[in-house]
Amino acid sequence: MSPFKVRKLTYIATDLEIIFPIAIAFDAKHSMFYFAMMLLVLAAIIIALLKYWKCPHCKNYFPISMSLSAKYCPECGEKLQ
Ligand SMILES: [Zn+2]
Numbered sequence: 001m002s003p004f005k006v007r008k009l010t011y012i013a014t015d016l017e018i019i020f021p022i023a024i025a026f027d028a029k030h031s032m033f034y035f036a037m038m039l040l041v042l043a044a045i046i047i048a049l050l051k052y053w054k055c056p057h058c059k060n061y062f063p064i065s066m067s068l069s070a071k072y073c074p075e076c077g078e079k080l081q
Pocket of ligand 1: 037056057058059060073074075076077078
């Protein structure tokens with residue numbers, strides 16, 4: 001999977017995180033479940049970034065703020081996509 005695809009997925013997942021506090025507010029009875037799900041999604045985002053948000057050539061991590069349209073690795077200068 002390309003780093004950029006993973007980064008886009010983590011953006012979507014981050015947006016989804018907003019659902020859980022709302023769910024907790026409206027359905028307090030199951031708050032522990034929503035809270036667990038929230039932590040799970042957060043852990044998935046972090047794991048995905050640690051695993052994929054790096055250069056396929058030099059294996060250096062990209063800066064978290066790097067643009068999704070970046071064409072070259074900032075570390076080794078290899079073409080990315
Ligand atoms: Zn590189």
